[in-house]
Amino acid sequence: MPKVVLHRDGQVYQDEVKDNTNLVVRAGIKQFPYPNLRYGCGMGKCAKCACRILKGGEHLPAPNWKEKKQLGAVRLEQGYRLICQLWLNHDIELAQDLQPLEPAAPASA
Numbered sequence: 001m002p003k004v005v006l007h008r009d010g011q012v013y014q015d016e017v018k019d020n021t022n023l024v025v026r027a028g029i030k031q032f033p034y035p036n037l038r039y040g041c042g043m044g045k046c047a048k049c050a051c052r053i054l055k056g057g058e059h060l061p062a063p064n065w066k067e068k069k070q071l072g073a074v075r076l077e078q079g080y081r082l083i084c085q086l087w088l089n090h091d092i093e094l095a096q097d098l099q100p101l102e103p104a105a106p107a108s109a
């Protein structure tokens with residue numbers, strides 16, 4: 001069971017989740033990390049769910065095309081990922097900025 005640590009606004013939230021868990025899906029049904037994880041579309045289009053990965057990034061798959069499009073190369077290098085695009089099977093520690101990131105690419109219809 002992956003352990004998830006979320007830093008936001010000076011607070012640290014921590015819990016375990018089942019294998020193959022998507023944190024935005026969980027938040028959508030009001031389970032941890034709700035209400036502390038900001039998210040929007042759940043489809044990799046808005047970048048509201050973006051977080052910096054502090055630990056455990058080595059277990060994540062490479063960014064998909066939506067993450068590359070919405071985050072851009074610089075923010076990917078800084079460790080940002082779109083949490084709605086990730087299914088967790090390992091411990092992870094992440095931080096979400098108070099201000100949502102502007103998507104690198106405008107939302108398409």
Ligand code: FES
Nearest residue numbers: 040041042047084
């Ligand atoms: S919730 Fe919109 S990009 Fe993740």
